[in-house]
Amino acid sequence: MHATLPSAKALVPFVSVENMMRLVHHVGIEPFLKELSDYIEQDFRRWESFDKTPRLASHSRDGVIELMPTSDGTNYSFKYVNGHPKNTRNGFQTVAAFGLLADVLNGYPILLTEMTLLTALRTAATSAMAARHLAPRNATTMALIGNGAQAEFQALAMKAVVGINHVRLYDVDPAATAKAARNLEGKGLQVTSCRTAEAAIEGSQIITTCTADKQNAQILTDNLVGSGVHINAIGGDCPGKTELHPDILLRADTYVEYPPQTRIEGEIQQMSEDFPVTELWKVIAGLDNGRRDDRQITLFDSVGFAIEDFSALRYVRDKLSGTPFSQDLDIVADPDDPRDLFGMLERAR
Amino acid sequence: MHATLPSAKALVPFVSVENMMRLVHHVGIEPFLKELSDYIEQDFRRWESFDKTPRLASHSRDGVIELMPTSDGTNYSFKYVNGHPKNTRNGFQTVAAFGLLADVLNGYPILLTEMTLLTALRTAATSAMAARHLAPRNATTMALIGNGAQAEFQALAMKAVVGINHVRLYDVDPAATAKAARNLEGKGLQVTSCRTAEAAIEGSQIITTCTADKQNAQILTDNLVGSGVHINAIGGDCPGKTELHPDILLRADTYVEYPPQTRIEGEIQQMSEDFPVTELWKVIAGLDNGRRDDRQITLFDSVGFAIEDFSALRYVRDKLSGTPFSQDLDIVADPDDPRDLFGMLERAR
Known part of the structure; x- marks a missing residue:
């Protein structure tokens, strides 16, 4: 059809799921x-240089489809991501994503790349970055409540x-805990499978909640949370979906990504509109001290923000260089004369 | 890597530029x-069944990148599209797009499909649909002012x-007019190349303006526009970019796609916020009469709306069926157990 192959301008590197796994x-x-x-x-350190907007969500009875764009003035990124808690019943992922x-x-x-795997990786990397700044020094043990697709990451x-070396697992479904324990074998972590959330929390300096039910649940109640811990709450991430009893938030100092989005989607949707929060980027940039003392409860109320996807896309682009882990997609029309789109179509006849 | 190929759930049909040309x-x-x-x-007839939102635009010095989502409750669509008027100087398209x-x-x-070509096709199809309802009966002649990538479509x-049979071309750049005239040879249209906008308009019942400069231009001045014509203004489509002298709007009846978007981006950005407009869908649905008489000036102030892309994606999906004009992309992760994303990654090692 073409006299010549599409030029480099017309071709966009695409990372399939298969190639993302190879790259990882x-x-x-x-x-x-x-x-x-x-x-x-x-990218959190230069937070102020980004265009920021709450994600654009299309809600339906069973879930949500979201577009998450951002730009630093040089690059633009967006992610398409769904969230459908009931999907697993039919063999589909709760969350599937791709981005650009x-x-x-x-x-x-x-x-252009798959981002189902990449979202799991960037969510975990963001949680860990927050914990590096907020968790008690020398934290060695984490409770992991909710042992679904995010858990091992x-x-x-x-x-x-x-630098944790011990993870304590709990899920309402013991099969999910067994799956996570099996996957974490031989990874250099002590793994303890627990039968209650309370047992998982025992001795943990970091408590991660990542459950999937789309409801206002109370995975953590106030009496379960002692002083000095860091809570990494990643499952309360859309309207009507929370994991923590509000009393916990009254005792904790809460750190968020982008307040206008978190107030709609995060744990703090349960609180008043002026509930005090600190923007996490200010801790990273040295504008806020982060953890004050050993008794403070810190809470990262994480809902996921577009800048984290931007960072992930930037990282994948840099890592891809010199590897065979992408294929070229002919997704952008490239006529010899850019005003002659119709002529390109005609000559392809 | 995989023991088996990705399942059907993981594969998304992709229409490349090459395959879109084949399909057309x-x-x-x-x-x-x-x-x-x-x-x-x-889809205009069932306008009220769609989720509607102004497109999400990221403006920069030289252009804009937009996301245009919509949903009818059964399907969801979005388009990624840029608009960079200076791109042609460097051999790039002013507008490139893809959608889902x-x-x-x-x-x-x-x-997932290229939408650079598809956008040109859907924009022209939308213009023609509006003209079918608004142009004078038995219109035979159109002026086409701006002979760039959209013109022939x-x-x-x-x-x-x-059912027009005569097109009168004008562009500030005679090379663009020559290109359009050449491409329209043998297509069953009488083609007249004109040296002024005034000459192009002479005898035309439909006047289409599709110029690309990102500025408030006056491609049409009031004295050029006689009674009884239909103006199809498609080039005034972002803030600071218009084509018509405001006096024309005072004499015309103005029809728009989605008022909250058109008031920001269309010709009516020049007018007061309460400037009266009719939503085009109401004409299509029989809730508004459309053209009243032979002397009325009708203006379709078109900026492009997400529902038109939804229709185009729906059409391509239906037309693809049984053809070889798509390839399967492995863009969605598909573990055997949807909660075991990590296990899928591990087994791919």
């Missing part, structure tokens, strides 16, 4: 999580970035 | 434009849908 193993899961958390930290990085100068895409990121 | 020629350009205008009309159709029930993508859609 090429780098190594823990180094990938560690380097990715460094990229996210770099583009050049602001001309608006052309420069990378969370455990390995906390190991790689914060 | 398989159907025929004019039948494609006609059928597409019917799909758009169907998804299943609202589980949030999974069901079609506009002419052929007006031929296929409205």
Whole structure:
């Protein structure tokens, strides 16, 4: 059809799920999580240079489809991501995603990639980055409540970035805990499977909640949470979906990504509109002290923000260089004369 | 890597630029434009069943990148599209786009396609659908002012849908006019190349403006526009970019797609916030009469709306069925157990 192949301008590197898995193993899961958390930290440090907007959500009875764009003036990114808690009953992922990085100068895409795996990796890397700044010094043990698709990534990121060596698992479904324990075997972590949330929390300096039910649940009640812990709450991430009893929030200092989004979607949707929070980027940038003392309860009320996806896309673009882990997609029309789109179509007849 | 290939759940049909051109020629350009205008009309008729939001725009010095989502409760769609008027100087398209159709029930993508060509086709099909309802009866002649990438699509859609048989071309750059005239040879249209906008308008019942400069230009001044014409203004489509002298709007009846977006981006950005407009869908649905008499000036102040892309994606999905014009992309992770994303990654080692 074409006299010649599409030019380089017309081709966009695409990373399939298969190639993302190859890239992760090429780098190594823990180094990938560690380097990715460094990229996210770099972008949190220059938070003010990004265009920020709450994600654009399309809610339906069974879930939500969201677009999450941002830009630093040089690159633009967005992620498409769904959240459908009932999907697993039919063999589908709760969360599936893909994303794109583009050049602001001309608006052309420069990378298209699966982001189901990449979202799990960036969420874990973000949790670990926050814990590095907020968790008690020398934290060694984390409770992991909710042992679904995110669980192992969370455990390995906390190991790689914060240095924990013991993870205590709990899920309402023992099969999920068994799955996570099996996957974490031989990864250099002591793994303890627990039969209650209370047991999982015992001796843990970091408590991660990542459950999937779309409801206002109370995975953690106030009496379960002692002083001095860091809570990493990642499952309360859309309207009507929370994991913590509000009394916990009254005792904790709460850190968030982007307040206008978190007040709609995070744990703090349960609180008044002026409930005090600290923006996490200010801790990273040294504008806020973060953890004050050993008795403070810190809470990272994480809902996921577009800048974390931007960092992940930037990291994948840099890591792809010189590897065979992408394929070129003919997704942008490229006529010889850009005003002659119709002529390109005609000549293809 | 995989023991087995990704399952059907993990694969999304992708239509490359090459395959979109094949599909268009398989159907025929004019039948494609006609059928597409019917799909758009169907969706305008059920306008109220769609989620609507102004597009999410990221503006930069040289252009804009936009996300345009919508949903009818069964399917969800979005388009990524840029607009960079200076791009052609560097051999890039002013507008490049791609889009996606998804299943609202589980949030999974069901079609990914180039939309640079498809946007040109849907814009022309929308213009023609509006003209079918608003232009004077038995219109035979259109002026086409601005002979860039959109021009030939506009002419052929007006031929296929409205039945015009004569197009009068004008562009500030005679090379653009020569390009459009050459491309329209042998297409069953009388083509007249004109040296002024005034000459192009002479004897035309439909006046289409589709120029690309990002400024408040006055391609049409009030004295150029006689009574009884239909103006199809498609180039005034972002803040600071208009084509008509405001006096024309005072004499015309103005029809728009989605007022909250058009008031920001369309010709009516020049007018007061309460400048009266009619929503085009109401004409299509029979709730508004459309053209009243032979002397009325009708103006379709078109900026492009997400529902038109939804219709185009729906049309391409239907037309693809049984053709070889797509390839399967492994863009959605598909573990055997959807909660075992990590296990899928591990087994791929």
